[in-house]
Amino acid sequence: MQKKICMLGGFAVGKTSLVRRFVQSIFSETYLTTVGVKIDKKSVAFPDKTVDLILWDLAGEDDIGSFRVSYVRGASGLVLVVDGTRAATLAVALTLRERAEAEFGPMPFVLLFNKSDLADRWAIPDSEINELRQLGWQIYLTSALSGEHVDDAFRQLASMVTK
Amino acid sequence: MQSLPREVRGWIYNFFYNEHSVAYLKIDAQLCIAAKGGSVEHYGLSSLCIGKPVAEQLAFMEGLLPCPELPYHMAMVELPSGRVADLHLFADNDFVWLLFLDATAERDNRQRLQQKAYEMTLLQERERQLNEKLQLTNEALRQSQEGLSREYQRAESLLLNILPASIAERLKADEQIADNHADVSVLFADIVGFTERARSVGAETTLAILNYFFKAADLLSERYGCEKIKTIGDCVMVVAGLPVARSDHAEALAHYALELRKAVKHERFAGEPIRLRIGIHSGPIVAGVIGKRRFAYDLWGETVNLAARIQTSAEPDEIRISDATRKLLGPNFACDPLAETELRGTGRVRMWRLPA
Numbered sequence: 001m002q003k004k005i006c007m008l009g010g011f012a013v014g015k016t017s018l019v020r021r022f023v024q025s026i027f028s029e030t031y032l033t034t035v036g037v038k039i040d041k042k043s044v045a046f047p048d049k050t051v052d053l054i055l056w057d058l059a060g061e062d063d064i065g066s067f068r069v070s071y072v073r074g075a076s077g078l079v080l081v082v083d084g085t086r087a088a089t090l091a092v093a094l095t096l097r098e099r100a101e102a103e104f105g106p107m108p109f110v111l112l113f114n115k116s117d118l119a120d121r122w123a124i125p126d127s128e129i130n131e132l133r134q135l136g137w138q139i140y141l142t143s144a145l146s147g148e149h150v151d152d153a154f155r156q157l158a159s160m161v162t163k
Numbered sequence: 164m165q166s167l168p169r170e171v172r173g174w175i176y177n178f179f180y181n182e183h184s185v186a187y188l189k190i191d192a193q194l195c196i197a198a199k200g201g202s203v204e205h206y207g208l209s210s211l212c213i214g215k216p217v218a219e220q221l222a223f224m225e226g227l228l229p230c231p232e233l234p235y236h237m238a239m240v241e242l243p244s245g246r247v248a249d250l251h252l253f254a255d256n257d258f259v260w261l262l263f264l265d266a267t268a269e270r271d272n273r274q275r276l277q278q279k280a281y282e283m284t285l286l287q288e289r290e291r292q293l294n295e296k297l298q299l300t301n302e303a304l305r306q307s308q309e310g311l312s313r314e315y316q317r318a319e320s321l322l323l324n325i326l327p328a329s330i331a332e333r334l335k336a337d338e339q340i341a342d343n344h345a346d347v348s349v350l351f352a353d354i355v356g357f358t359e360r361a362r363s364v365g366a367e368t369t370l371a372i373l374n375y376f377f378k379a380a381d382l383l384s385e386r387y388g389c390e391k392i393k394t395i396g397d398c399v400m401v402v403a404g405l406p407v408a409r410s411d412h413a414e415a416l417a418h419y420a421l422e423l424r425k426a427v428k429h430e431r432f433a434g435e436p437i438r439l440r441i442g443i444h445s446g447p448i449v450a451g452v453i454g455k456r457r458f459a460y461d462l463w464g465e466t467v468n469l470a471a472r473i474q475t476s477a478e479p480d481e482i483r484i485s486d487a488t489r490k491l492l493g494p495n496f497a498c499d500p501l502a503e504t505e506l507r508g509t510g511r512v513r514m515w516r517l518p519a
Contacts (some may be wrong), residue, residue: 002218004226011281033281036239036247036266040224046213053218054222059277062284071237074226086288 002041003161004053006072008100010079010092011060014114017144018081019057022154025144037071044158051158061092070118072100075159077152078109084141086123090128104136108160110153117143183264189261190217192226197258206263207244208346216263227252228259239270269351282455326460327390329406334452340460341451347404347417348445348488350389351474352380352423355440360433372432373397379426387419392462398474402462405450413491414443417517420482442474443517444485472493473514481519490513 186201404412446466498515
């Protein structure tokens with residue numbers, strides 16, 4: 001069984017780094033912007049099944065208007081990525097989700113507040129994160145650098161899209 | 164296109180075909196690969212099997228077919244081989260064609276530009292964040308500086324309460340302070356029957372009375388330019404002519420004594436009006452600060468001792484002054500002579516009573 005998953009979020013929030021951490025268990029300090037889309041694959045094993053996640057690492061947008069929603073066609077789930085040190089990237093991630101769901105209908109997602117290793121620059125108050133949790137959303141504070149909660153988040157989504 | 168000559172059409176076709184390494188897959192209604200062609204090896208597609216489902220062999224096709232809106236275009240998709248392709252899907256009867264057009268060079272160009280633009284934006288965002296943080300830090304610093312300066316002023320005013328201003332300044336400059344003053348007047352005053360009455364009214368009332376008395380002494384010190392040096396029990400010691408010399412020190416202290424007596428008259432202590440014994444003497448003294456941590460500015464010398472003795476010998480309500488002080492007073496003060504009296508440690512002393 002394979003499922004298409006799209007990584008959505010503003011630019012430089014860490015989408016590519018999260019995929020590299022999850023798929024190859026590596027991290028690079030060098031920022032390299034993504035243009036278009038890069039596709040990766042990773043198997044997630046559960047006791048009763050194995051899911052191949054086809055990860056669509058979409059270019060993060062500076063300007064949401066230029067987001068090409070057509071890439072999301074056929075996706076079973078979304079990974080929404082926020083840069084925890086840049087408060088404005090939360091609104092970007094939520095808007096991208098709205099755009100995707102307006103086109104292709106509601107689908108499971110996980111919300112990742114990334115760069116949790118940069119504690120001294122953290123810009124999102126706990127209260128705001130807790131409010132979103134109250135909505136029943138699956139939220140993770142991740143670090144592509146240390147790997148913290150990265151596997152948990154992808155596994156969670158894998159289980160949600162195969163339900 | 165029809166209008167173009169055959170040679171031009173041929174050239175354009177060859178140019179585009181080579182430049183974009185065109186490859187294609189033909190997909191049937193069962194979503195299996197029916198045919199493949201063009202530069203398939205360029206995209207690492209040589210091993211694709213005809214007759215097998217396309218999504219099983221090309222992961223990125225998962226979920227895309229059947230596609231309700233054809234033709235369908237996805238720009239700059241990086242394939243597992245590392246090549247970047249523009250993908251075009253279009254329908255032809257029961258088949259769907261998937262076209263691969265190489266866009267690696269275009270992607271790389273866009274990436275160079277976008278990299279610069281995003282790095283610049285990130286830098287600007289970071290700069291703004293740092294500026295905000297700097298402002299917050301500056302504000303906190305300013306506040307703590309204000310607090311510090313308030314503390315300093317408090318300490319300063321505390322020091323000034325204990326020491327005369329000029330002495331405090333010299334002390335801050337780490338000076339040793341022991342000054343000779345040739346001409347000053349020294350006053351002692353205490354409350355008549357204080358100890359007995361304190362016993363009968365309790366500590367709280369006693370403290371209130373002392374507070375009242377010493378506050379009056381402080382207030383008058385300011386008014387007459389005298390210095391309250393210290394209190395000993397219910398006794399207050401005041402000097403005039405210090406730290407800055409003045410020729411009218413005896414007169415100033417005489418006025419001070421009269422006002423002090425008047426000031427406490429209306430206050431009652433254990434049911435009776437407060438009455439003072441006051442003594443004044445004039446002469447040379449040594450003034451200085453002793454102690455390192457708990458400063459005490461004090462006066463020493465025979466003048467001080469005699470002033471104290473004179474005060475002890477005074478009657479209730481009486482302001483008793485030495486002969487030396489009387490000589491310094493002007494004609495405004497018509498003093499009553501007292502009989503020469505033997506004072507302990509001094510012998511017979513000529514003294515005067517300052518009239519009301």
